């Protein structure tokens with residue numbers, strides 16, 4: 165036995181460790197009674213959203229750009245008690261919470277829940293207004309990352325982010341380069357509210373769910389060579405694109421509802437909205453999804469027709485596409501659209517920009 169009370173014996177060290185572990189467990193299991201439990205980060209399906217995606221900060225941004233950071237910060241503090249208007253990602257975040265609620269009812273012990281992290285390069289001073297706004301709308305966002313002017317991208321991996329949504333295209337490109345699924349989200353031009361009881365997610369095919377290998381062939385050799393190529397490769401699955409992981413997550417959650425006999429009441433619905441034509445190039449996409457073991461609820465092949473009118477009928481909470489003209493067409497007809505700056509379409513866009521600036525100089 166140790167004589168010096170400051171030097172506990174082996175038994176004492178062991179007891180201390182046990183009590184420390186008990187304290188840790190008790191702390192980890194502490195949950196407020198009236199608030200839904202936040203999933204543990206290692207199991208959560210993490211969706212990181214920027215403050216400008218979640219809220220409409222247009223007025224504040226104008227102050228920042230025209231009058232500088234000090235005026236911006238003091239404006240935000242002065243308006244701290246005023247909730248911010250909803251932004252483009254708001255209905256999507258709200259719908260994720262609807263899915264979480266249903267999941268908690270169905271599988272009370274599951275940790276496989278969506279967790280929204282507010283990821284912003286705003287200063288901590290703005291935090292009070294963001295927290296007040298989140299509480300005003302009753303959103304369940306517990307994790308915040310405020311980086312005071314520095315890019316938050318380096319934290320995305322640490323938060324084990326499955327999807328990053330931002331209003332800033334440069335940050336989205338940065339995140340994609342880090343291997344994180346990311347998209348620039350846009351407010352629709354008209355306000356058509358998506359259905360509140362079901363999360364609807366619409367994906368483009370090439371360069372979104374799939375790689376851009378087929379799109380490269382269209383761009384370089386034209387449609388006829390593309391059709392021949394797809395026919396010859398119908399049994400070769402396409403490589404995966406940046407949003408495959410998100411479809412996988414949606415499928416995992418859907419399966420939980422299916423297993424409990426709730427296929428028809430499942431609160432998630434997924435759509436493939438592609439410019440491919442079904443007869444000449446559709447089979448390869450469906451076979452690719454099958455080879456991945458993934459299901460899509462509705463597959464819509466448009467054979468080059470505009471996507472906007474169809475999306476207007478679907479009213480998704482988010483529609484992902486790699487081509488800006490599809491995003492513009494969707495936005496015009498009231499769809500919340502998110503641009504995935506991935507693949508050959510971006511290269512040709514950059515090339516066009518380069519030649520435009522070259523010709524303007526000559």
Ligand SMILES: [Mg+2]
Pocket residue numbers: 368369370371372485486487
């Ligand atoms: Mg595409």
